[in-house]
Amino acid sequence: MKSESSTVIVAARIRTDIISGVLPPRSKLGEAALAKQYSVSRIPVREALRSLEAEGLVESRPYSGSVVAPSPIEDAEDLFEIRIVLEAATVRRAARRSAAQSCEGSPDPGWWPIRKEINEILAAGDEVIAEERFEDLAVLNMRFHFAIAELSGSLSLVSLLRQISGKIEWLYSLNVTRRGPQAWPEHREIIAAVDAGQRDKASDLMASHVRRSRDSYFAMMSEQRPEDPAS
Amino acid sequence: MKSESSTVIVAARIRTDIISGVLPPRSKLGEAALAKQYSVSRIPVREALRSLEAEGLVESRPYSGSVVAPSPIEDAEDLFEIRIVLEAATVRRAARRSAAQSCEGSPDPGWWPIRKEINEILAAGDEVIAEERFEDLAVLNMRFHFAIAELSGSLSLVSLLRQISGKIEWLYSLNVTRRGPQAWPEHREIIAAVDAGQRDKASDLMASHVRRSRDSYFAMMSEQRPEDPAS
DNA sequence: GTCGCATATTTTGTATACAACATCGCCTCG
DNA sequence: CGAGGCGATGTTGTATACAAAATATGCGAC
Numbered sequence: 001m002k003s004e005s006s007t008v009i010v011a012a013r014i015r016t017d018i019i020s021g022v023l024p025p026r027s028k029l030g031e032a033a034l035a036k037q038y039s040v041s042r043i044p045v046r047e048a049l050r051s052l053e054a055e056g057l058v059e060s061r062p063y064s065g066s067v068v069a070p071s072p073i074e075d076a077e078d079l080f081e082i083r084i085v086l087e088a089a090t091v092r093r094a095a096r097r098s099a100a101q102s103c104e105g106s107p108d109p110g111w112w113p114i115r116k117e118i119n120e121i122l123a124a125g126d127e128v129i130a131e132e133r134f135e136d137l138a139v140l141n142m143r144f145h146f147a148i149a150e151l152s153g154s155l156s157l158v159s160l161l162r163q164i165s166g167k168i169e170w171l172y173s174l175n176v177t178r179r180g181p182q183a184w185p186e187h188r189e190i191i192a193a194v195d196a197g198q199r200d201k202a203s204d205l206m207a208s209h210v211r212r213s214r215d216s217y218f219a220m221m222s223e224q225r226p227e228d229p230a231s
Numbered sequence: 232m233k234s235e236s237s238t239v240i241v242a243a244r245i246r247t248d249i250i251s252g253v254l255p256p257r258s259k260l261g262e263a264a265l266a267k268q269y270s271v272s273r274i275p276v277r278e279a280l281r282s283l284e285a286e287g288l289v290e291s292r293p294y295s296g297s298v299v300a301p302s303p304i305e306d307a308e309d310l311f312e313i314r315i316v317l318e319a320a321t322v323r324r325a326a327r328r329s330a331a332q333s334c335e336g337s338p339d340p341g342w343w344p345i346r347k348e349i350n351e352i353l354a355a356g357d358e359v360i361a362e363e364r365f366e367d368l369a370v371l372n373m374r375f376h377f378a379i380a381e382l383s384g385s386l387s388l389v390s391l392l393r394q395i396s397g398k399i400e401w402l403y404s405l406n407v408t409r410r411g412p413q414a415w416p417e418h419r420e421i422i423a424a425v426d427a428g429q430r431d432k433a434s435d436l437m438a439s440h441v442r443r444s445r446d447s448y449f450a451m452m453s454e455q456r457p458e459d460p461a462s
Numbered sequence: 463g464t465c466g467c468a469t470a471t472t473t474t475g476t477a478t479a480c481a482a483c484a485t486c487g488c489c490t491c492g
Numbered sequence: 493c494g495a496g497g498c499g500a501t502g503t504t505g506t507a508t509a510c511a512a513a514a515t516a517t518g519c520g521a522c
Contacts, residue, residue, distance in 0.1 A: 272477045294484055
Protein backbone atom coordinates (compact mmCIF):
# COMPACT_ATOMS: atom_id res chain seq x y z
CA MET A 1 0.00 0.00 0.00
CA LYS A 2 1.20 3.51 -0.70
CA SER A 3 1.72 5.70 2.35
CA GLU A 4 0.13 9.13 2.39
CA SER A 5 1.39 12.35 3.86
CA SER A 6 0.06 13.65 7.15
CA THR A 7 -1.64 16.48 5.32
CA VAL A 8 -3.77 14.10 3.30
CA ILE A 9 -4.62 11.97 6.32
CA VAL A 10 -5.58 14.95 8.43
CA ALA A 11 -7.65 16.40 5.59
CA ALA A 12 -9.46 13.10 5.18
CA ARG A 13 -10.25 12.86 8.88
CA ILE A 14 -11.51 16.41 9.16
CA ARG A 15 -13.55 15.91 6.00
CA THR A 16 -15.09 12.78 7.48
CA ASP A 17 -15.91 14.60 10.70
CA ILE A 18 -17.58 17.41 8.80
CA ILE A 19 -19.54 15.17 6.45
CA SER A 20 -20.63 12.83 9.24
CA GLY A 21 -21.84 15.71 11.34
CA VAL A 22 -19.34 15.31 14.19
CA LEU A 23 -18.26 18.85 13.41
CA PRO A 24 -21.46 20.82 12.84
CA PRO A 25 -21.51 23.94 10.64
CA ARG A 26 -19.97 27.05 12.15
CA SER A 27 -17.70 24.94 14.38
CA LYS A 28 -14.42 26.66 14.99
CA LEU A 29 -11.45 24.75 13.64
CA GLY A 30 -8.56 25.86 15.82
CA GLU A 31 -5.24 24.84 14.36
CA ALA A 32 -3.56 24.09 17.66
CA ALA A 33 -6.44 21.91 18.83
CA LEU A 34 -6.50 19.90 15.59
CA ALA A 35 -2.72 19.55 15.66
CA LYS A 36 -2.82 18.13 19.18
CA GLN A 37 -5.77 15.88 18.33
CA TYR A 38 -3.93 14.27 15.43
CA SER A 39 -0.47 14.44 16.99
CA VAL A 40 1.09 16.51 14.24
CA SER A 41 2.33 20.07 13.99
CA ARG A 42 0.21 22.91 12.73
CA ILE A 43 1.73 22.81 9.24
CA PRO A 44 -0.11 19.72 7.96
CA VAL A 45 -3.26 20.97 9.65
CA ARG A 46 -3.03 24.28 7.84
CA GLU A 47 -2.47 22.60 4.49
CA ALA A 48 -5.42 20.30 5.11
CA LEU A 49 -7.60 23.30 5.91
CA ARG A 50 -6.56 24.96 2.65
CA SER A 51 -7.62 21.87 0.73
CA LEU A 52 -10.95 21.76 2.52
CA GLU A 53 -11.42 25.44 1.87
CA ALA A 54 -10.96 24.89 -1.87
CA GLU A 55 -13.48 22.05 -1.63
CA GLY A 56 -16.00 24.40 -0.08
CA LEU A 57 -16.26 22.52 3.21
CA VAL A 58 -14.49 25.17 5.25
CA GLU A 59 -14.48 28.95 5.33
CA SER A 60 -11.38 30.89 6.34
CA ARG A 61 -10.75 34.54 7.05
CA PRO A 62 -7.27 36.00 7.52
CA TYR A 63 -6.14 36.04 11.14
CA SER A 64 -9.55 34.85 12.13
CA GLY A 65 -9.25 31.13 11.53
CA SER A 66 -11.39 28.51 9.86
CA VAL A 67 -14.93 27.38 10.56
CA VAL A 68 -17.02 24.60 9.09
CA ALA A 69 -19.00 25.94 6.14
CA PRO A 70 -22.80 26.08 6.28
CA SER A 71 -24.48 22.85 5.29
CA PRO A 72 -25.29 22.57 1.57
CA ILE A 73 -28.77 21.30 2.37
CA GLU A 74 -30.38 24.31 0.73
CA ASP A 75 -28.66 23.39 -2.51
CA ALA A 76 -29.71 19.74 -2.51
CA GLU A 77 -31.76 19.94 -5.68
CA ASP A 78 -29.12 21.86 -7.59
CA LEU A 79 -26.34 19.54 -6.45
CA PHE A 80 -28.24 16.48 -7.64
CA GLU A 81 -29.02 18.21 -10.92
CA ILE A 82 -25.35 18.91 -11.49
CA ARG A 83 -24.36 15.45 -10.42
CA ILE A 84 -26.72 13.93 -12.99
CA VAL A 85 -25.02 15.80 -15.81
CA LEU A 86 -21.56 15.20 -14.41
CA GLU A 87 -21.88 11.48 -13.90
CA ALA A 88 -23.62 10.99 -17.21
CA ALA A 89 -20.57 12.66 -18.73
CA THR A 90 -18.04 10.51 -16.88
CA VAL A 91 -19.71 7.25 -17.79
CA ARG A 92 -20.09 8.37 -21.38
CA ARG A 93 -16.38 9.03 -21.62
CA ALA A 94 -15.69 5.71 -19.97
CA ALA A 95 -17.78 3.92 -22.57
CA ARG A 96 -16.07 5.90 -25.30
CA ARG A 97 -12.65 4.92 -24.02
CA SER A 98 -13.74 1.33 -23.69
CA ALA A 99 -14.86 1.24 -27.31
CA ALA A 100 -11.72 2.95 -28.56
CA GLN A 101 -9.64 0.38 -26.76
CA SER A 102 -11.56 -2.62 -28.04
CA CYS A 103 -11.50 -1.60 -31.69
CA GLU A 104 -8.00 -0.24 -32.08
CA GLY A 105 -5.05 -1.87 -30.45
CA SER A 106 -4.29 1.12 -28.30
CA PRO A 107 -2.44 0.24 -25.10
CA ASP A 108 -4.23 2.33 -22.43
CA PRO A 109 -2.19 1.04 -19.52
CA GLY A 110 -4.34 2.60 -16.84
CA TRP A 111 -7.54 0.94 -17.95
CA TRP A 112 -7.42 -2.59 -16.65
CA PRO A 113 -6.37 -1.98 -13.06
CA ILE A 114 -9.39 0.26 -12.57
CA ARG A 115 -11.67 -2.05 -14.51
CA LYS A 116 -10.49 -4.87 -12.27
CA GLU A 117 -11.14 -2.79 -9.18
CA ILE A 118 -14.71 -2.22 -10.29
CA ASN A 119 -15.31 -5.95 -10.41
CA GLU A 120 -13.96 -6.23 -6.89
CA ILE A 121 -16.22 -3.42 -5.73
CA LEU A 122 -19.25 -5.06 -7.32
CA ALA A 123 -18.37 -8.42 -5.76
CA ALA A 124 -17.87 -6.82 -2.37
CA GLY A 125 -21.27 -5.15 -2.73
CA ASP A 126 -22.96 -8.45 -3.50
CA GLU A 127 -21.33 -10.00 -0.48
CA VAL A 128 -22.38 -7.13 1.76
CA ILE A 129 -25.94 -7.46 0.52
CA ALA A 130 -25.97 -11.21 1.04
CA GLU A 131 -24.82 -10.73 4.61
CA GLU A 132 -27.24 -7.82 5.06
CA ARG A 133 -24.56 -5.47 6.32
CA PHE A 134 -26.21 -2.62 4.49
CA GLU A 135 -24.36 0.08 6.37
CA ASP A 136 -21.21 -0.80 4.42
CA LEU A 137 -22.93 -0.22 1.12
CA ALA A 138 -22.57 3.55 1.19
CA VAL A 139 -18.79 3.57 0.98
CA LEU A 140 -18.80 0.90 -1.72
CA ASN A 141 -21.30 2.95 -3.66
CA MET A 142 -19.04 5.96 -3.53
CA ARG A 143 -16.04 3.89 -4.56
CA PHE A 144 -17.98 2.60 -7.56
CA HIS A 145 -18.84 6.03 -8.79
CA PHE A 146 -15.31 7.29 -8.34
CA ALA A 147 -13.93 4.27 -10.16
CA ILE A 148 -16.20 5.03 -13.10
CA ALA A 149 -14.93 8.58 -13.09
CA GLU A 150 -11.34 7.37 -13.12
CA LEU A 151 -12.25 5.07 -15.96
CA SER A 152 -13.21 8.16 -17.91
CA GLY A 153 -9.57 9.18 -17.77
CA SER A 154 -10.47 12.78 -17.09
CA LEU A 155 -8.87 14.45 -14.10
CA SER A 156 -11.11 17.52 -14.30
CA LEU A 157 -14.25 15.44 -14.07
CA VAL A 158 -12.82 13.41 -11.21
CA SER A 159 -12.00 16.49 -9.19
CA LEU A 160 -15.44 17.94 -9.83
CA LEU A 161 -17.05 14.69 -8.78
CA ARG A 162 -14.99 14.70 -5.61
CA GLN A 163 -16.32 18.10 -4.71
CA ILE A 164 -19.94 17.31 -5.50
CA SER A 165 -19.86 13.89 -3.91
CA GLY A 166 -18.50 15.34 -0.71
CA LYS A 167 -21.40 17.73 -0.51
CA ILE A 168 -23.97 15.08 -1.35
CA GLU A 169 -22.55 12.77 1.30
CA TRP A 170 -22.89 15.67 3.66
CA LEU A 171 -26.58 15.91 2.80
CA TYR A 172 -27.12 12.30 3.65
CA SER A 173 -25.44 12.64 7.03
CA LEU A 174 -28.49 14.47 8.30
CA ASN A 175 -30.46 11.29 7.86
CA VAL A 176 -29.44 7.94 9.16
CA THR A 177 -30.33 5.41 6.52
CA ARG A 178 -29.42 5.27 2.87
CA ARG A 179 -30.99 4.09 -0.28
CA GLY A 180 -31.32 0.35 0.12
CA PRO A 181 -29.66 -2.48 -1.75
CA GLN A 182 -32.20 -2.45 -4.56
CA ALA A 183 -30.07 0.18 -6.26
CA TRP A 184 -26.94 -1.92 -6.32
CA PRO A 185 -27.74 -4.14 -9.34
CA GLU A 186 -28.06 -1.02 -11.45
CA HIS A 187 -24.31 -0.67 -11.22
CA ARG A 188 -23.87 -3.87 -13.19
CA GLU A 189 -26.06 -2.63 -16.00
CA ILE A 190 -24.00 0.54 -16.15
CA ILE A 191 -20.65 -1.16 -16.34
CA ALA A 192 -22.03 -3.61 -18.90
CA ALA A 193 -22.95 -0.70 -21.14
CA VAL A 194 -19.50 0.78 -20.61
CA ASP A 195 -17.83 -2.47 -21.56
CA ALA A 196 -19.99 -2.68 -24.66
CA GLY A 197 -18.96 0.85 -25.57
CA GLN A 198 -22.60 1.98 -25.67
CA ARG A 199 -22.15 5.62 -24.81
CA ASP A 200 -25.74 6.76 -24.94
CA LYS A 201 -27.03 3.79 -23.04
CA ALA A 202 -24.37 4.09 -20.35
CA SER A 203 -25.05 7.79 -20.03
CA ASP A 204 -28.82 7.33 -19.79
CA LEU A 205 -28.52 4.52 -17.28
CA MET A 206 -26.27 6.57 -15.07
CA ALA A 207 -28.52 9.61 -15.27
CA SER A 208 -31.53 7.52 -14.26
CA HIS A 209 -29.52 5.90 -11.49
CA VAL A 210 -28.57 9.24 -9.99
CA ARG A 211 -32.09 10.57 -10.49
CA ARG A 212 -33.52 7.70 -8.48
CA SER A 213 -30.92 8.39 -5.82
CA ARG A 214 -32.07 11.99 -5.72
CA ASP A 215 -35.76 11.02 -5.53
CA SER A 216 -34.97 8.63 -2.72
CA TYR A 217 -33.21 11.40 -0.87
CA PHE A 218 -36.12 13.79 -1.14
CA ALA A 219 -38.62 11.09 -0.23
CA MET A 220 -36.59 10.42 2.88
CA MET A 221 -36.42 14.09 3.70
CA SER A 222 -40.16 14.62 3.39
CA GLU A 223 -40.76 11.59 5.61
CA GLN A 224 -38.58 12.94 8.34
CA ARG A 225 -39.53 16.58 8.02
CA PRO A 226 -42.98 17.05 6.50
CA GLU A 227 -42.57 20.82 6.31
CA ASP A 228 -40.68 22.45 3.49
CA PRO A 229 -36.96 22.37 4.27
CA ALA A 230 -36.30 25.63 2.45
CA SER A 231 -35.83 28.33 5.08
CA MET B 232 -9.39 47.28 0.27
CA LYS B 233 -9.01 44.13 2.29
CA SER B 234 -5.51 42.70 2.43
CA GLU B 235 -5.03 39.05 1.60
CA SER B 236 -2.56 36.57 2.96
CA SER B 237 0.50 35.59 0.97
CA THR B 238 -0.95 32.17 0.41
CA VAL B 239 -3.96 33.55 -1.41
CA ILE B 240 -1.86 35.92 -3.48
CA VAL B 241 0.59 33.22 -4.49
CA ALA B 242 -2.25 30.83 -5.32
CA ALA B 243 -3.87 33.46 -7.50
CA ARG B 244 -0.66 34.16 -9.39
CA ILE B 245 0.13 30.52 -10.00
CA ARG B 246 -3.46 29.93 -11.07
CA THR B 247 -3.21 32.81 -13.52
CA ASP B 248 0.03 31.46 -14.91
CA ILE B 249 -1.50 28.04 -15.40
CA ILE B 250 -4.72 29.30 -16.95
CA SER B 251 -2.94 31.75 -19.21
CA GLY B 252 -0.59 29.09 -20.47
CA VAL B 253 2.60 30.59 -19.05
CA LEU B 254 2.98 27.33 -17.16
CA PRO B 255 2.12 24.57 -19.63
CA PRO B 256 0.77 21.18 -18.49
CA ARG B 257 3.32 18.86 -16.92
CA SER B 258 5.48 21.80 -15.83
CA LYS B 259 7.30 21.07 -12.62
CA LEU B 260 6.33 23.40 -9.78
CA GLY B 261 9.37 23.42 -7.51
CA GLU B 262 8.58 24.94 -4.16
CA ALA B 263 11.93 26.65 -3.70
CA ALA B 264 11.77 28.25 -7.13
CA LEU B 265 8.25 29.57 -6.59
CA ALA B 266 9.18 30.82 -3.13
CA LYS B 267 12.09 32.78 -4.52
CA GLN B 268 10.02 34.06 -7.43
CA TYR B 269 7.37 35.54 -5.14
CA SER B 270 9.76 36.48 -2.33
CA VAL B 271 8.09 34.40 0.33
CA SER B 272 9.02 31.25 2.19
CA ARG B 273 7.97 27.80 1.10
CA ILE B 274 5.06 27.63 3.54
CA PRO B 275 2.67 29.94 1.64
CA VAL B 276 3.75 28.26 -1.59
CA ARG B 277 2.90 24.84 -0.24
CA GLU B 278 -0.50 25.98 0.97
CA ALA B 279 -1.20 27.57 -2.39
CA LEU B 280 -0.29 24.33 -4.13
CA ARG B 281 -2.69 22.40 -1.88
CA SER B 282 -5.51 24.75 -2.88
CA LEU B 283 -4.68 24.38 -6.54
CA GLU B 284 -4.53 20.62 -6.12
CA ALA B 285 -8.04 20.59 -4.67
CA GLU B 286 -9.13 22.72 -7.63
CA GLY B 287 -7.74 20.16 -10.03
CA LEU B 288 -5.18 22.48 -11.59
CA VAL B 289 -2.19 20.73 -10.06
CA GLU B 290 -1.21 17.14 -9.38
CA SER B 291 0.98 16.22 -6.43
CA ARG B 292 2.70 13.03 -5.37
CA PRO B 293 4.36 12.60 -1.98
CA TYR B 294 8.04 13.48 -1.97
CA SER B 295 7.83 13.96 -5.70
CA GLY B 296 6.44 17.47 -5.92
CA SER B 297 3.71 19.13 -7.92
CA VAL B 298 3.19 19.48 -11.65
CA VAL B 299 0.62 21.36 -13.69
CA ALA B 300 -2.33 19.08 -14.43
CA PRO B 301 -3.13 18.05 -18.01
CA SER B 302 -5.25 20.57 -19.90
CA PRO B 303 -9.01 19.98 -19.62
CA ILE B 304 -9.44 20.55 -23.33
CA GLU B 305 -10.72 17.02 -23.86
CA ASP B 306 -13.54 17.74 -21.45
CA ALA B 307 -14.65 20.99 -23.05
CA GLU B 308 -18.11 19.80 -23.99
CA ASP B 309 -18.77 18.24 -20.62
CA LEU B 310 -17.52 21.28 -18.75
CA PHE B 311 -19.83 23.58 -20.69
CA GLU B 312 -22.71 21.20 -20.14
CA ILE B 313 -22.12 21.25 -16.39
CA ARG B 314 -21.66 24.98 -16.38
CA ILE B 315 -25.02 25.48 -18.08
CA VAL B 316 -26.80 23.59 -15.30
CA LEU B 317 -24.72 25.19 -12.59
CA GLU B 318 -25.16 28.78 -13.67
CA ALA B 319 -28.82 28.30 -14.38
CA ALA B 320 -29.07 27.14 -10.76
CA THR B 321 -27.14 30.09 -9.33
CA VAL B 322 -29.17 32.68 -11.16
CA ARG B 323 -32.39 30.94 -10.24
CA ARG B 324 -31.49 31.09 -6.57
CA ALA B 325 -30.48 34.71 -6.98
CA ALA B 326 -33.88 35.52 -8.44
CA ARG B 327 -35.54 33.58 -5.67
CA ARG B 328 -33.66 35.51 -3.04
CA SER B 329 -34.45 38.76 -4.77
CA ALA B 330 -38.15 37.99 -4.73
CA ALA B 331 -38.10 36.86 -1.11
CA GLN B 332 -36.43 40.07 -0.14
CA SER B 333 -38.80 42.32 -2.05
CA CYS B 334 -41.99 40.78 -0.66
CA GLU B 335 -41.09 40.21 2.95
CA GLY B 336 -39.15 42.73 4.95
CA SER B 337 -36.25 40.35 5.48
CA PRO B 338 -32.95 42.14 6.12
CA ASP B 339 -30.49 40.14 3.92
CA PRO B 340 -27.51 42.34 4.74
CA GLY B 341 -25.23 40.79 2.15
CA TRP B 342 -27.51 41.47 -0.78
CA TRP B 343 -27.02 45.10 -1.65
CA PRO B 344 -23.24 45.33 -1.68
CA ILE B 345 -23.10 42.58 -4.29
CA ARG B 346 -26.04 43.97 -6.20
CA LYS B 347 -24.25 47.30 -6.26
CA GLU B 348 -21.06 45.67 -7.48
CA ILE B 349 -22.94 44.14 -10.38
CA ASN B 350 -24.04 47.56 -11.53
CA GLU B 351 -20.45 48.73 -11.42
CA ILE B 352 -19.34 45.70 -13.42
CA LEU B 353 -21.98 46.35 -16.04
CA ALA B 354 -21.04 50.01 -16.26
CA ALA B 355 -17.38 49.14 -16.55
CA GLY B 356 -18.25 46.70 -19.34
CA ASP B 357 -20.15 49.37 -21.25
CA GLU B 358 -17.24 51.73 -20.91
CA VAL B 359 -14.78 49.10 -22.09
CA ILE B 360 -16.96 48.40 -25.11
CA ALA B 361 -17.30 52.10 -25.92
CA GLU B 362 -13.53 52.48 -25.86
CA GLU B 363 -13.13 49.20 -27.76
CA ARG B 364 -10.70 47.76 -25.24
CA PHE B 365 -12.24 44.34 -25.76
CA GLU B 366 -9.38 42.49 -24.14
CA ASP B 367 -10.56 43.73 -20.74
CA LEU B 368 -13.98 42.24 -21.24
CA ALA B 369 -12.99 38.71 -20.28
CA VAL B 370 -12.16 39.50 -16.66
CA LEU B 371 -15.30 41.63 -16.31
CA ASN B 372 -17.32 38.79 -17.72
CA MET B 373 -15.93 36.43 -15.11
CA ARG B 374 -16.57 38.93 -12.36
CA PHE B 375 -20.19 39.24 -13.47
CA HIS B 376 -20.79 35.53 -13.32
CA PHE B 377 -19.15 35.21 -9.91
CA ALA B 378 -21.16 38.11 -8.58
CA ILE B 379 -24.35 36.39 -9.70
CA ALA B 380 -23.21 33.27 -7.90
CA GLU B 381 -22.56 35.23 -4.74
CA LEU B 382 -25.97 36.77 -5.11
CA SER B 383 -27.37 33.26 -4.89
CA GLY B 384 -26.05 33.14 -1.35
CA SER B 385 -24.86 29.57 -1.80
CA LEU B 386 -21.27 28.84 -0.92
CA SER B 387 -21.38 25.35 -2.44
CA LEU B 388 -22.42 26.67 -5.79
CA VAL B 389 -19.83 29.43 -5.68
CA SER B 390 -17.02 26.99 -4.99
CA LEU B 391 -18.20 24.72 -7.79
CA LEU B 392 -18.37 27.65 -10.16
CA ARG B 393 -14.86 28.65 -9.19
CA GLN B 394 -13.59 25.22 -10.13
CA ILE B 395 -15.47 25.02 -13.42
CA SER B 396 -14.75 28.59 -14.42
CA GLY B 397 -11.07 28.09 -13.84
CA LYS B 398 -11.07 25.15 -16.21
CA ILE B 399 -13.12 26.94 -18.83
CA GLU B 400 -10.83 29.95 -18.70
CA TRP B 401 -8.03 27.49 -19.21
CA LEU B 402 -9.71 26.26 -22.38
CA TYR B 403 -9.88 29.76 -23.77
CA SER B 404 -6.21 30.38 -23.14
CA LEU B 405 -5.39 28.15 -26.07
CA ASN B 406 -7.04 30.66 -28.34
CA VAL B 407 -6.35 34.33 -28.35
CA THR B 408 -9.61 36.13 -28.83
CA ARG B 409 -12.85 35.87 -26.90
CA ARG B 410 -16.48 36.08 -27.61
CA GLY B 411 -17.02 39.63 -28.68
CA PRO B 412 -18.99 42.42 -27.06
CA GLN B 413 -22.29 41.34 -28.57
CA ALA B 414 -22.72 39.02 -25.60
CA TRP B 415 -22.41 41.74 -23.00
CA PRO B 416 -25.95 43.18 -23.20
CA GLU B 417 -27.31 39.74 -22.31
CA HIS B 418 -26.01 40.32 -18.82
CA ARG B 419 -28.46 43.17 -18.34
CA GLU B 420 -31.39 41.01 -19.33
CA ILE B 421 -30.28 38.42 -16.82
CA ILE B 422 -29.94 40.79 -13.92
CA ALA B 423 -33.26 42.39 -14.82
CA ALA B 424 -34.94 39.02 -14.50
CA VAL B 425 -33.19 38.49 -11.18
CA ASP B 426 -34.37 41.81 -9.87
CA ALA B 427 -37.89 41.03 -10.98
CA GLY B 428 -37.68 37.72 -9.13
CA GLN B 429 -38.48 35.81 -12.32
CA ARG B 430 -36.74 32.54 -11.57
CA ASP B 431 -37.57 30.61 -14.68
CA LYS B 432 -36.81 33.49 -16.99
CA ALA B 433 -33.51 34.24 -15.27
CA SER B 434 -32.56 30.59 -15.38
CA ASP B 435 -33.45 30.22 -19.05
CA LEU B 436 -31.64 33.40 -20.04
CA MET B 437 -28.51 32.30 -18.25
CA ALA B 438 -28.62 28.84 -19.78
CA SER B 439 -28.92 30.32 -23.26
CA HIS B 440 -26.17 32.79 -22.51
CA VAL B 441 -23.75 30.04 -21.50
CA ARG B 442 -24.86 27.89 -24.42
CA ARG B 443 -24.00 30.64 -26.86
CA SER B 444 -20.68 31.03 -25.12
CA ARG B 445 -20.06 27.32 -25.63
CA ASP B 446 -21.05 27.44 -29.27
CA SER B 447 -18.78 30.39 -29.81
CA TYR B 448 -15.94 28.44 -28.24
CA PHE B 449 -16.43 25.44 -30.48
CA ALA B 450 -16.83 27.60 -33.56
CA MET B 451 -13.53 29.24 -32.71
CA MET B 452 -11.90 25.89 -32.19
CA SER B 453 -13.06 24.48 -35.49
CA GLU B 454 -11.82 27.61 -37.26
CA GLN B 455 -8.38 27.25 -35.84
CA ARG B 456 -8.16 23.50 -36.06
CA PRO B 457 -10.42 22.10 -38.78
CA GLU B 458 -9.78 18.52 -37.68
CA ASP B 459 -11.63 17.01 -34.74
CA PRO B 460 -9.86 18.02 -31.55
CA ALA B 461 -10.73 14.78 -29.74
CA SER B 462 -7.61 12.64 -30.10
C1' DG C 463 -24.23 49.42 35.77
C1' DT C 464 -22.59 50.17 31.17
C1' DC C 465 -19.66 51.86 27.76
C1' DG C 466 -15.02 52.72 25.95
C1' DC C 467 -10.30 52.07 25.78
C1' DA C 468 -5.76 50.16 26.77
C1' DT C 469 -3.46 46.02 27.71
C1' DA C 470 -2.89 40.95 27.90
C1' DT C 471 -3.67 36.70 25.90
C1' DT C 472 -4.57 33.79 22.34
C1' DT C 473 -4.48 32.53 17.58
C1' DT C 474 -3.09 32.92 13.02
C1' DG C 475 0.65 33.89 9.42
C1' DT C 476 5.41 33.24 8.08
C1' DA C 477 10.29 32.14 8.28
C1' DT C 478 14.00 29.12 9.46
C1' DA C 479 15.83 24.58 10.47
C1' DC C 480 16.04 19.81 10.23
C1' DA C 481 14.51 14.99 8.80
C1' DA C 482 12.75 11.80 5.28
C1' DC C 483 12.58 10.45 0.80
C1' DA C 484 13.50 10.49 -4.28
C1' DT C 485 16.60 11.05 -7.97
C1' DC C 486 20.85 11.02 -10.39
C1' DG C 487 25.51 9.73 -11.12
C1' DC C 488 29.24 6.67 -10.27
C1' DC C 489 31.39 2.59 -9.23
C1' DT C 490 31.68 -2.26 -9.07
C1' DC C 491 30.60 -6.72 -10.67
C1' DG C 492 28.90 -9.95 -13.99
C1' DC D 493 29.85 -3.35 -22.35
C1' DG D 494 25.65 -3.39 -19.59
C1' DA D 495 23.12 -4.05 -15.17
C1' DG D 496 22.61 -3.40 -10.45
C1' DG D 497 23.86 -1.47 -6.13
C1' DC D 498 25.49 2.53 -3.42
C1' DG D 499 26.37 7.08 -2.15
C1' DA D 500 25.98 12.32 -3.20
C1' DT D 501 22.74 15.81 -4.05
C1' DG D 502 18.63 18.03 -4.09
C1' DT D 503 13.69 18.27 -3.06
C1' DT D 504 9.82 17.52 -0.29
C1' DG D 505 7.56 16.80 4.46
C1' DT D 506 7.38 18.31 9.19
C1' DA D 507 8.58 20.60 13.49
C1' DT D 508 9.93 24.57 16.09
C1' DA D 509 10.27 29.48 16.69
C1' DC D 510 8.95 34.08 16.11
C1' DA D 511 6.04 38.09 14.18
C1' DA D 512 1.53 40.09 13.28
C1' DA D 513 -3.20 40.50 14.08
C1' DA D 514 -7.53 39.64 16.39
C1' DT D 515 -9.98 38.63 20.43
C1' DA D 516 -10.56 38.62 25.32
C1' DT D 517 -9.78 40.97 29.82
C1' DG D 518 -9.80 44.39 33.08
C1' DC D 519 -9.70 49.02 34.47
C1' DG D 520 -11.58 53.57 34.60
C1' DA D 521 -14.97 57.12 33.36
C1' DC D 522 -19.55 58.45 32.87
